[in-house]
Amino acid sequence: MGTVAQDSGALTPRAADFPRWYQEVVAQAELAENGPVRGTMVIRPWGFAIWELLQSELDRRIKAAGAQNAYFPLFIPEQFLQLEASHVEGFKPELWVVTHGGGAPLEEPVVVRPTSETVVNHFFAKWIHSHRDLPLLINQWSNVVRWELRTRLFLRTSEFLWQEGHTAHATEAEASAYAVRILEDVYRDVTEGVMGIPTLVGHKTARERFAGAVRTWTCEGMMGDGKALQLGTSHELGDNFARAFGTTFSDPTGATRYVFQTSWGVSTRLVGGLIMVHGDDYGLRLPPALAPRHVVVMVVRAGESTGKAAAAVADDLASRGLRVHLDDRAEPSFGRRAIDWERKGVPVRVELGPREVAEGTAILVTRHDRAKTPVALAGLADAVVEALDTTARRLYQEALAFREARLRRVATVAEAIEAAASGFAVLPAASLDAGGEDRLAEAGVTVRCLQRDDGSLAPDDGDDLVAVVGRAY
């Protein structure tokens, strides 16, 4: 065909314009694009396959934590959102409202769920009677919508996909422990162990807390531009919703008591975080656990013997349990195809041309460092498996080194604002008293979390805590 596709030019370097680089990666790796209605998103097959892998890792851990999946309706009566006062204040400006159905106005408008908090609580109040009904541990995978003025694919969209957990417990202590368990065993384990994102954990200040929560636990990651992304939150709701919805149970003595609750969620926003942490100037770099294809076997120049050899290599790799794609297309050109797979972040490419076939070798290309190594076919499968292990480790190490280099321990709010221009600052939580958090906010800096000095979770807001602050998505 000869003509070079419009998108074949180099990406904008991250250092030159990070938001533009992000947009280009999302477009050129064919991850997602804007939907026709304001702020909505089409998740394309490559992007969705990443989300499916992430979903499956999360879902397995959520089930291991004892929660069961269920499904609650998309449409919520408008009046439900009035029931919990701080909750409704938090969500009112974000609602999409259905006023017509079946060709006529509805008697009562319905809200398209911004979260299922209220409808879940409506049913919890019906289902919970006795201490034997507790704990009730429910999770839902669904779409939710929120009105957004400025949207960015994956990071902030009017509609997004997520999981939302909702649980009810007999005691406050049990609810607190469960909220932390989800934060640690599900969210931190997936963001660090699967996504390879070094994750800071802690709780939010009152200002940053979820509307209706008494405590919000959070996982925070540093993106490639030094800004923070909230990766997942787990809320202790106390008995706020129980009182609003009348969710009570009879305890073993026969006394009627309110339940204590949690809710917790992560969303397709995680895919945005994955891109911004691991992407480089050549496109996406995927940790093997989230790569729809671990390895692409590429025929350099179409030819019968090369094609056969490549197919045999692909079969061999697949028999090792790897997710393999054979790219034996005659067009587009080899160079174009190699760039496309690189942009899509496939961890390993195996390139085979007539010369390699004649020599009984293949070129192994690792995406994370773009290194090309000739490998004898006999040892190829082992080399690929090793390259995948190395990729997972290196992506995490690079991200950790990047974060450490941009995280400064400071003593004052003024220093924190300065440090936040390029990364995170850690400062004594006590320095936020007397309007410190307001001064940060004026400079576009927020408290991402409060934690102990050693990075561990703190049970209370003590004077010994530190605040991690930064600019945030």
Place this chain on the structure above:
Amino acid sequence: MGTVAQDSGALTPRAADFPRWYQEVVAQAELAENGPVRGTMVIRPWGFAIWELLQSELDRRIKAAGAQNAYFPLFIPEQFLQLEASHVEGFKPELWVVTHGGGAPLEEPVVVRPTSETVVNHFFAKWIHSHRDLPLLINQWSNVVRWELRTRLFLRTSEFLWQEGHTAHATEAEASAYAVRILEDVYRDVTEGVMGIPTLVGHKTARERFAGAVRTWTCEGMMGDGKALQLGTSHELGDNFARAFGTTFSDPTGATRYVFQTSWGVSTRLVGGLIMVHGDDYGLRLPPALAPRHVVVMVVRAGESTGKAAAAVADDLASRGLRVHLDDRAEPSFGRRAIDWERKGVPVRVELGPREVAEGTAILVTRHDRAKTPVALAGLADAVVEALDTTARRLYQEALAFREARLRRVATVAEAIEAAASGFAVLPAASLDAGGEDRLAEAGVTVRCLQRDDGSLAPDDGDDLVAVVGRAY
């Protein structure tokens, strides 16, 4: 507690009032209940776990057929639905419309998707340029909404969950072959092989066809009251949508041509079909492949040695790869718990009391025939595995025998109407000419599908075809 729970009475027998029996099973097996907004549904954990297993069986086969999952937005501009004339006529009365967002009226109202046909086609027109972009095979798992006046949980709800496949091909022959492939390799394989529902296949008459399709293939099952349920449909769309949306490609000669398309879907309605085919007067009966738990190990009377023995049995069964639940609760009573598991359709129960432990035996209860057999603990795991195999086979055989007994071969429309009072009628398709289908419709009977006399798919509407007719959900 002594008091008998409100739902502990016997179910209404199927023969006495089938719709009421259905409602009771859905409620008492805790499968689903009505949502607060008209016609919406809450799918409870037991019902959702069945749906998840079904989803996973479908998803595996959809991917094996080469389709990739993606996600398209919930909200569709109202004008999109105007683009394909017969399509919009089909959906107009069913739409839910959002008119407000972010606290203000929208400039253009948006429709909550009744199906994603139009928005998918909008993007297909953008993505498809060359013959090298074809075939494009996309699937989506999502929620959709339609305004419904009379709803019934799982069977007809305003919001339901489904998968919708959308594909584009270079030739009409390839599109046709793909639509049939989905019908056979995905839908029929799952409904018969996994759900154990004997399935009739064929194509719809023009009257029953999907709005916008040139041919609709269907899978039809007979429910426990003799009525038909459409289990899944696969549509050949010809180039109708391609012309409406301008979806063209350049073929290898450089000529511009319209693509040919298919679309296909199954929904949570399948769960309703599962209940109505296999349920008996004691509740649900689940084929093992779709049972969230294959076996429940029950402690008859709580006691330390019995509890230990039951836990060991449960571990042993789990180590065989079975989905096992240990029910060692002290309350409710054993009888109450046994009825609950029976209603939920768990294929096998293993009951252990002090006497069984002393004798080194257990009682194996098979749900499909409610038979109780004492089994030595040493051979229990083998016996359970065998019982599961038998369950799958017997459920299918029973459903097949039921359908055969209620399917009559007739010669005239009048006879078909009579036969449809209790089941299906098969009559020569030629007898539908000259208003035959209208006369059926007046009697509340519809043509479920046209097929060859031997039950196979027919490529055309020939005179040699037969029509399967019945009352339908």
